[in-house]
Amino acid sequence: MDKYKCTVCGYVYDPEKGDPENNISPKTSFEQLPADWVCPECGAPKDMFEKM
Amino acid sequence: MKAVKIIDGLYWVGAVDYDVRLFHGFHLTTPRGTTYNAYLIIDDRIALVDTVYGPFAGEMIEKIREVIDPKKIDYVIANHVETDHSGAIKDILKYCPRAKVFCTQRGQEGLFKHYFENWNFQTVKTGETLSLGKKTLQFFEAPYLHWPDSMFTYIQEDAVLLPNDAFGQHYGTSERFDDEVPEYVLMSEAQKYYANILTPFSVLVAKKLQEIKEMNLPIKIIAPSHGIIWRKNPQKIITAYQQWANGQNDGSVLVIYDSMWKSTESIARQILEGILSENIPVKLIRSAVTDRCEVVKDILTARALVIGSSTVNRGVLPSVSSILDELEGLRFRNKVGTAFGSYGWSGEGPGLIAERMKKAGLEIIAEPLKIKWVPDEPELKASYQFGQKIGQLLKK
Numbered sequence: 001m002d003k004y005k006c007t008v009c010g011y012v013y014d015p016e017k018g019d020p021e022n023n024i025s026p027k028t029s030f031e032q033l034p035a036d037w038v039c040p041e042c043g044a045p046k047d048m049f050e051k052m
Numbered sequence: 053m054k055a056v057k058i059i060d061g062l063y064w065v066g067a068v069d070y071d072v073r074l075f076h077g078f079h080l081t082t083p084r085g086t087t088y089n090a091y092l093i094i095d096d097r098i099a100l101v102d103t104v105y106g107p108f109a110g111e112m113i114e115k116i117r118e119v120i121d122p123k124k125i126d127y128v129i130a131n132h133v134e135t136d137h138s139g140a141i142k143d144i145l146k147y148c149p150r151a152k153v154f155c156t157q158r159g160q161e162g163l164f165k166h167y168f169e170n171w172n173f174q175t176v177k178t179g180e181t182l183s184l185g186k187k188t189l190q191f192f193e194a195p196y197l198h199w200p201d202s203m204f205t206y207i208q209e210d211a212v213l214l215p216n217d218a219f220g221q222h223y224g225t226s227e228r229f230d231d232e233v234p235e236y237v238l239m240s241e242a243q244k245y246y247a248n249i250l251t252p253f254s255v256l257v258a259k260k261l262q263e264i265k266e267m268n269l270p271i272k273i274i275a276p277s278h279g280i281i282w283r284k285n286p287q288k289i290i291t292a293y294q295q296w297a298n299g300q301n302d303g304s305v306l307v308i309y310d311s312m313w314k315s316t317e318s319i320a321r322q323i324l325e326g327i328l329s330e331n332i333p334v335k336l337i338r339s340a341v342t343d344r345c346e347v348v349k350d351i352l353t354a355r356a357l358v359i360g361s362s363t364v365n366r367g368v369l370p371s372v373s374s375i376l377d378e379l380e381g382l383r384f385r386n387k388v389g390t391a392f393g394s395y396g397w398s399g400e401g402p403g404l405i406a407e408r409m410k411k412a413g414l415e416i417i418a419e420p421l422k423i424k425w426v427p428d429e430p431e432l433k434a435s436y437q438f439g440q441k442i443g444q445l446l447k448k
Contacts, residue, residue, distance in 0.1 A: 007383060008196060008252060008253060008256060009196055009200075041195075041200075042196045042200070042253075043195060043196075043256060043259065044255055044256060045255065048255055
């Protein structure tokens, strides 16, 4: 599963870790994230992320 | 300059830096200087919203003293950690050491990591309020506008927004208000400020503006932390921010280039003529002799960028490279473009430029144009046609 980086603030979404604070369990791929998921660091939407 | 009354109970107590010509160290140009705006709110309790850059602490304290004894300050609101606004907190706290310092959680972390002092911090979140008596301050976190710690303070009863760096301009004048200065200068400086500082966060700017719109907050005055206060028509700068944040453009083309022995220059001039022949507004910019921050300002509202360089040492000329650095860092929205240049042997220049433009999120609308040594008549014609083609593609 690929990591994705936020082009606004540089936060890296690591699917191994997920985003537990926002109810995204570990092993959730970037593609599986809900469409309204936003960067937990800066609030940028999903389409502002780039595959690393 | 003296303290300036904005409305009853609200004073500008900042400083004008008439002399500064380079900002953020040597990063940004400020040909008109700048101001560091601090605001004093007088009520049953007294609040100072933001301070000034450290070297101007004395000027700020002098102005505060014209209004009240600085010992009477109960609260210091730190909307932003950056030293041009927080640099005089330690100076003012010498007078009022028990004053509470209000900021976001990240503001507290950042202020500690700048000044290594455990001030009497109180962290706030969006929506929280602080009553001063008759006036109520409301706080809005504004992460990444333009640092993680940034927040806005709003005076509810007066409908005054104190958004720190948002809506600011590096414009160091003795005038304080938008109705006292030429509007084109004000808007030009506001655009330059947005382009060079806020562009990477455009998507967040758009979201924040939407959030404010949905809250139906009346806004009579916007008093930013740099430059002029918007009181005549605050909606003007809000609308401009909406347009810039959404990547709206004026349909124009910028031909940005540098050249060693005039070959790339002559190609650039033919491209310019070709684009003009299609009645598209176009500007020719030689990057090596133009203020980079002004180029960035123009890029914000352009539709297309046509960027050229001689090939040198298998790369491009340094001034062109610095424009490409800006594109990659700032990530403008909704831009298209292509590249061109003359070369002697290896000829990587135009291809490298196009590659970096693509990496910066621009759509490449035409194959880059590459010409060996000095362009001959047919090649000059081809350069003109290249410009024409770009003009035609933009009309589609």
